[in-house]
């Protein structure tokens with residue numbers, strides 16, 4: 382006999398996921414039953430509690446008029462790093478550009494120096510701290526990239542730390558190899574591309590510690606041809622491609638992502654209609670990162686044009702030393718206020734869309750029957766309060782696989 386572990390009841394609403402025509406499917410005055418870490422039933426409280434009485438539950442949570450949503454799936458972060466680049470934030474405000482800082486050996490290259498010097502223990506402690514913050518803000522699955530090592534030893538060390546974090550922290554951590562995040566000092570893009578393909582990728586594949594392979598396809602970083610050769614080599618090793626595309630200029634990364642059938646193309650600030658059509662046609666999830674545009678003072682990606690293509694899009698934090706926010710709630714607020722998405726569209730993009738970008742749409746990002754019971758309870762009666770309360774964490778309680786992992790039980794007894 383299966384064991385009922387958790388019952389959430391008397392929620393003002395439970396957001397299940399995308400409904401017909403990509404609207405929001407939700408139940409009002411709702412309950413959700415969890416068996417063995419999975420959603421067993423979701424619907425009106427009176428119906429669900431008839432089948433699953435609260436007194437039989439191992440753990441009953443009275444949501445008491447609050448909104449219940451799927452845990453956020455943050456599908457693009459560089460959340461493992463060391464050092465402090467807050468002075469670059471100030472320099473950018475005085476007019477320095479991101480590319481100027483990188484060309485002077487700052488930016489990514491500065492974080493590379495700090496990561497190479499940091500011990501694995503220090504790196505793990507940094508990442509676990511960020512995961513705690515993410516979890517408290519409702520994120521239950523997060524992608525973390527390597528890419529601050531730029532040599533085989535440090536890239537492997539980063540991926541090993543990401544694996545350890547996944548093993549020890551309640552948040553699911555999805556590892557992406559990004560040896561091609563920048564060209565390290567003392568070499569050029571062409572020579573370094575060969576090192577990524579000949580040295581780093583075989584070692585990463587040998588350890589089996591990455592799921593995706595990502596490339597910064599950008600002017601003065603990696604060309605479309607170099608990006609293609611890295612991602613094709615990654616595919617040979619079983620790594621699914623992702624592309625940082627059209628962030629500062631329109632170079633062709635989106636078309637490359639479409640050609641390769643990548644899981645996602647990310648940033649896309651300068652993508653045009655042809656790029657959007659190609660991504661939709663190829664089923665590549667566009668991942669929009671409004672926090673990056675916000676922190677760079679750049680123009681936002683054209684979310685409405687992506688939505689008009691009809692496919693699902695993702696919104697993620699891009700948490701990294703240049704975009705220092707772990708909060709999906711804030712990214713969703715920016716998606717609404719900066720990119721004109723509706724709260725429902727932005728919420729779907731931060732849950733189901735993120736899961737698609739990580740090839741996990743059948744596992745997380747919605748609260749349909751059979752999905753992982755990854756749940757955030759909002760301290761407000763509607764999911765609209767997530768972006769409406771921008772800059773404020775509205776997440777009160779988080780469950781991962783049906784287990785309470787953040788927030789207090791007392792508040793719901």
Ligand SMILES: N=CN[C@@H](CCC(=O)O)C(=O)O
Pocket residue numbers: 459488489492597625628673699701702703704
């Ligand atoms: N654009 C490239 N990479 C990161 C920034 C990483 C950094 O500046 O450390 C991004 O996605 O925004």
Ligand SMILES: [Zn+2]
Pocket residue numbers: 457458459625699
């Ligand atoms: Zn990135």
